[in-house]
Amino acid sequence: MSLLVVGSIAFDAVKTPFGERERMLGGSAVHFSLAASFFSGVRVLGPVGDDFGDEEYAVLHERGVNTEDVERAGGDTFFWRGHYDYDLNTAQTDETRLGVFGDFEPKLSDASRAAEMVFLGNIQPDLQREVREQCGDARLVALDSMNLWIETARDALVAAIAGVEVVLMNDAEIRMLTEEPNRVRSARAIMGMGPRVVISKQGEYGAALYAGDEFFALPAYPLETVNDPTGAGDSFAGGFLGYLASQGEGAGEDEGSLRRAMTYGSVMASFCVEEFGTERVRRLTREQIDERFADFQRMTALDAVPAG
Amino acid sequence: MSLLVVGSIAFDAVKTPFGERERMLGGSAVHFSLAASFFSGVRVLGPVGDDFGDEEYAVLHERGVNTEDVERAGGDTFFWRGHYDYDLNTAQTDETRLGVFGDFEPKLSDASRAAEMVFLGNIQPDLQREVREQCGDARLVALDSMNLWIETARDALVAAIAGVEVVLMNDAEIRMLTEEPNRVRSARAIMGMGPRVVISKQGEYGAALYAGDEFFALPAYPLETVNDPTGAGDSFAGGFLGYLASQGEGAGEDEGSLRRAMTYGSVMASFCVEEFGTERVRRLTREQIDERFADFQRMTALDAVPAG
Numbered sequence: 001m002s003l004l005v006v007g008s009i010a011f012d013a014v015k016t017p018f019g020e021r022e023r024m025l026g027g028s029a030v031h032f033s034l035a036a037s038f039f040s041g042v043r044v045l046g047p048v049g050d051d052f053g054d055e056e057y058a059v060l061h062e063r064g065v066n067t068e069d070v071e072r073a074g075g076d077t078f079f080w081r082g083h084y085d086y087d088l089n090t091a092q093t094d095e096t097r098l099g100v101f102g103d104f105e106p107k108l109s110d111a112s113r114a115a116e117m118v119f120l121g122n123i124q125p126d127l128q129r130e131v132r133e134q135c136g137d138a139r140l141v142a143l144d145s146m147n148l149w150i151e152t153a154r155d156a157l158v159a160a161i162a163g164v165e166v167v168l169m170n171d172a173e174i175r176m177l178t179e180e181p182n183r184v185r186s187a188r189a190i191m192g193m194g195p196r197v198v199i200s201k202q203g204e205y206g207a208a209l210y211a212g213d214e215f216f217a218l219p220a221y222p223l224e225t226v227n228d229p230t231g232a233g234d235s236f237a238g239g240f241l242g243y244l245a246s247q248g249e250g251a252g253e254d255e256g257s258l259r260r261a262m263t264y265g266s267v268m269a270s271f272c273v274e275e276f277g278t279e280r281v282r283r284l285t286r287e288q289i290d291e292r293f294a295d296f297q298r299m300t301a302l303d304a305v306p307a308g
Numbered sequence: 309m310s311l312l313v314v315g316s317i318a319f320d321a322v323k324t325p326f327g328e329r330e331r332m333l334g335g336s337a338v339h340f341s342l343a344a345s346f347f348s349g350v351r352v353l354g355p356v357g358d359d360f361g362d363e364e365y366a367v368l369h370e371r372g373v374n375t376e377d378v379e380r381a382g383g384d385t386f387f388w389r390g391h392y393d394y395d396l397n398t399a400q401t402d403e404t405r406l407g408v409f410g411d412f413e414p415k416l417s418d419a420s421r422a423a424e425m426v427f428l429g430n431i432q433p434d435l436q437r438e439v440r441e442q443c444g445d446a447r448l449v450a451l452d453s454m455n456l457w458i459e460t461a462r463d464a465l466v467a468a469i470a471g472v473e474v475v476l477m478n479d480a481e482i483r484m485l486t487e488e489p490n491r492v493r494s495a496r497a498i499m500g501m502g503p504r505v506v507i508s509k510q511g512e513y514g515a516a517l518y519a520g521d522e523f524f525a526l527p528a529y530p531l532e533t534v535n536d537p538t539g540a541g542d543s544f545a546g547g548f549l550g551y552l553a554s555q556g557e558g559a560g561e562d563e564g565s566l567r568r569a570m571t572y573g574s575v576m577a578s579f580c581v582e583e584f585g586t587e588r589v590r591r592l593t594r595e596q597i598d599e600r601f602a603d604f605q606r607m608t609a610l611d612a613v614p615a616g
Contacts, residue, residue: 086489181394183512184530204491205513208527215607219516219525222492259610299523300608302567 001139002041003245004112005032006131007121007234008101009046009070012277013081016088018227024277025056027078028121028144031231034281035238035268036119037063038289040245042238045069045112045131046121047100049077059278069109073100088229088273089203108134117245119237120164122146125156132163140252142166142241144233150177162194165252168237171200171208183208184215197258199240199265201233209262216259218300221270221292228276232269235281239268267292309447310349311553312420313340314439315429315542316409317354317378320585321389324396326535332585333364335386336429336452339539342589343546343576344427345371346597348553350546353377353420353439354429355408357385367586377417381408396537396581397511416442425553427545428472430454433464440471448560450474450549452541458485470502473560476545479508479516491516492523505566507548507573509541517570524567526604529578536584540577543589547576575600 010027014020029046036042043066048056052072060067076099082091106127118135120128120143132141141164149157150173157177161167167174167190175181178189187198187210198210204226208217243264244251251257267289274280318335322328337354344350351374356364360380368375384407390399414435426443428436428451440449449472457465458481465485469475475482475498483489486497495506495518506518512534516525551572552559559565575597582588 088489181396182532182534184532188532202513205510206525206527208530210530215530217514217527217530217607218610219514219527222516222518222523222525224490224492224496226490256611263610297610297612299525300610302526302571302605302608303564304605 001116001245001248001251002043002114003036003117003119003241004043004045004115004135005029005036005119005121006045006106006128007032007119007123008078009044009048009052010078010080010101011051012230013079013095014228014230014276015083016228017084017086019276021276025059026080026231026277028234030060030278031234031272032119032121032238033060033065034063034278035235035272036242036245037065038268038284038286039239039242039264041066042242043069043112043115045071045106045108047071047073047078047104049073049075049100052077059282062282069112071104071107073103075100082230084229088226091230106131113137116140117241118142119241120144120160121234125149125153125160129156129160129163132160140165140241140244142168142237144168144237145173146170147173147176158193161190164195166197166199167195168199168201168233168240170233171202174198174200184210197252199262201236203229207236207262207266209258211255211258214255216255216262218262218266218296221266221295223270223274226273229273230277231272235272236265236269240265263293263296264289266296309424309553309556309559310351310422311344311425311427311549312351312353312423312443313337313344313427313429314353314414314436315340315427315431316386317352317356317360318386318388318409319359320538321387321403322536322538322584323391324536325392325394327584329584333367334388334538334585336542338368338586339542339580340427340429340546341368341373342371342586343543343580344550344553345373346576346592346594347547347550347572349374350550351377351420351423353379353414353416355379355381355386355412357381357383357408360385367590370590377420379412379415381411383408390538392537396534399538414439421445424448425549426450427549428452428468429542433457433461433468436468437464437471440468448473448549448552450476450545452476452545453481454478455481455484466501469498472503474505474507475503476507476509476541476548478541479510482506482508492518505560507570509544511537515544515570515574517566519563519566522563524563524570526570526574526608529574529600529604531578531582534581537581538585539580543580544573544577546573548573571601571604572597574604
């Protein structure tokens with residue numbers, strides 16, 4: 001099933017207690033598409049500047065990502081500088097230079113419009129809604145967002161959410177948007193806006209899925225080494241939607257496929273954070289992904305109580 | 309297998325966004341023993357004052373809890389007043405009157421000394437160590453603690469931990485004690501002090517178990533109504549150890565029994581928080597417990613990827 005991601009393509013400067021990088025490829029569309037590429041073909045739509053060169057394209061092409069809809073404009077690629085303290089759950093933004101991302105208006109090619117599955121990365125919610133409206137054939141559209149849009153464009157975000165099937169957001173942001181501290185009620189409140197599925201990302205505590213009355217939760221993979229959490233959420237989304245896209249018709253409609261998609265999402269997020277930026281995912285193999293999937297099965301297995 | 313709990317017996321005054329109670333039975337030994345009583349006989353050792361009457365004893369006796377080692381002293385029973393804001397994860401203490409608990413020195417009867425399984429509720433760590441040393445026959449001793457003792461009696465706490473098989477503590481307190489922000493490394497650091505099993509309580513995110521190289525995690529039960537989180541951790545411990553005590557020889561040594569114990573712990577914590585104090589657990593039936601256990605199995609089931 002054809003898969004499209006619309007989001008940021010960026011250069012990131014990141015410092016964590018375990019190291020730093022001055023300039024590396026990042027952005028939601030990049031992390032998503034690399035993760036999804038292990039499961040499905042994926043087309044990426046996002047803006048880059050004059051400073052985005054062959055080396056950067058190569059990272060995407062190595063994984064077979066379709067970059068025909070990457071829009072090159074005069075100016076600089078979006079640049080983000082941030083750091084994390086020992087509490088790796090929260091990114092501290094030190095510098096943002098929007099560059100070409102500031103004027104981004106997604107222009108969808110015919111191939112993009114025909115996508116059957118779409119991930120709307122964290123961009124301005126009106127743009128998310130416009131993209132969704134242009135993708136008339138899409139069977140399943142998922143959306144991420146952030147506190148900035150909840151604070152500055154709440155109505156637009158609610159309108160964008162109304163048009164998608166799946167919302168993937170941070171736990172705290174789901175509560176902030178719905179003004180409901182109880183996590184079950186907050187997920188239901190999002191479903192009340194339109195989506196059928198809500199995925200609450202809980203950082204080092206994993207992720208939970210709400211779909212109608214169904215609930216499923218997975219812990220994060222227990223890693224002794226987490227170097228850089230940047231991109232974990234988008235890698236999760238890439239594993240989640242990439243797996244569903246690989247399953248064809250009906251994927252994402254049954255509980256089993258949603259749970260396996262959650263697990264592949266958790267697997268991809270866990271690899272992402274092991275090293276900086278895209279370093280670990282670039283070296284990843286499908287075999288390593290499947291091994292970690294099996295680890296998740298073992299880690300969560302709960303047998304029935306023995307009789308007697 | 310005989311089960312003993314040593315800890316506080318208290319009157320609690322609690323206010324949450326959903327209601328308040330001016331004086332209700334509480335304390336770690338109470339919440340633990342009520343939860344454990346659904347699985348196993350349990351003997352409680354803790355101090356009470358002159359104000360602890362038939363009505364309070366009745367709550368324990370209704371559930372068959374053995375109170376022969378409850379120590380009555382002149383003075384008032386331990387009193388705690390606290391409140392929770394919409395973030396129900398953190399209790400705010402408004403008032404503490406230690407009363408008879410301030411001079412508590414556990415005096416173990418022969419029956420207590422003979423306990424095969426012991427829970428050392430959150431009391432001064434030197435007392436925990438002394439109790440553990442007196443229980444020479446105990447096959448499995450578990451301990452809880454809190455930030456107060458990490459700050460004021462760290463060496464004593466480390467010495468107490470060295471003598472037990474299982475540590476159950478809040479996630480944040482495990483990190484605080486070990487000064488290790490990574491949750492896997494922090495659990496290993498506790499194991500390095502002596503215990504074979506570390507259980508990290510994560511509030512609304514559930515709980516994780518570390519035993520050697522094994523890892524298991526369960527989400528918290530998805531509740532739309534949480535009225536009062538007081539006692540959740542002790543109820544968890546009661547379900548966990550109560551189940552293991554019911555399994556006889558070898559319980560807690562295999563991964564399967566530990567995982568089922570984690571699940572019963574999560575079940576008991578989830579009932580505890582639905583209402584104030586001991587209200588919900590007093591009305592609970594074993595059938596309701598088993599239904600919720602089955603819910604946990606359904607909520608966490610992860611099938612293999614279909615072949616092909």
